[in-house]
Amino acid sequence: MKIVRRIGVPPSVRGSTSTSTCPDVFELSDGNFAVIGTEATEVLERELPADAARADYERIVVVSRETLVRAKADIPDA
Secondary structure, eight states: OOEEEESSOOGGGGTOSOTTSSOEEEEETTSOEEEEOEEOHHHHGGGSOTTOOOOTTOOOEEOOHHHHHHHGGGSOOO
16 A cells, blocks of 8 residues: 555645644545544544444544645545
């Protein structure tokens, strides 16, 4: 599995002064997506709806609205 491309614009375009610690979205070679965000599993897990769950190896991360809005145009429809 490898990162194929960034989805959206680089953090510097979104106003980041440090591109090393910002939310980001990437498309992977297997078609999945990787997300860099703020780890929030402990805070948000109890907020999950009854029909949602996470495996022990999964984490809940928060990505800024601007990061996803700017990525929207690059996300394939299918």
